[in-house]
Amino acid sequence: MMGYYTILFTLIFGAITIFSAMYVKITKCEEPVCDCAVVFECKKLIADSVIPFRSRPTDAGYDLSAACDYVIPAHSTVKIDSGLAISAPPGYYYTIDGRSSLWLRGIIPMRGIVDATYTGPVIVMMFNTSDSDYHVKKGDRIAQLIPHIIHHLDFIIVDEFSPEYNVRGTNGFGSTGA
DSSP: HHHHHHHHHHHHHHHHHHHHHHHHHHOOOOOOOOOOOOOOEEEETEEEEEOOSSHHHHHHHSSOOOOEEEEEEOOOOOEEEEEEEEETTTEEEEEEOOHHHHHTTTTTOEEEEEEEESSSSSEEEEEEEEOOEEEEEETOOOEEEEEEOOOOOOOOSSSSSGGOOOOOTOOTTTTTTO
């Protein structure tokens, strides 16, 4: 009988060991970057403008840089040219979003949604919330380009929302606390 349990234990332990090794191989990720990159076409409208880039492979956003020097007066908005035109492929769009390092200084890029069909210059509207002028130098990172996949939706008319859609109800701004 002891031999039976030894064999059973060995089989179970061996299966667990093999499964664990497979699990580690499956879940361990040496390089988190996909080798199946989506191509966004980029045209330089100003010869020495900077192509968007990521600082780290895990970053969601691609940094956009200023093509020229600018001054953003206190409590004012200025259009900052990236010197680029960028076209997303069909099924994609991109947003222009802020950088935390600029938010700390009171410089807020206005969020923009750019459809795949737009092929004009990428301009970033920058708002200076501070009490002093802010100087942007050519090549400074001013915002991030965030790529997105378009999801096609079907809207249906209903008299009442189904329970899975009606968890929150009509509770809006501030409904979860400060």
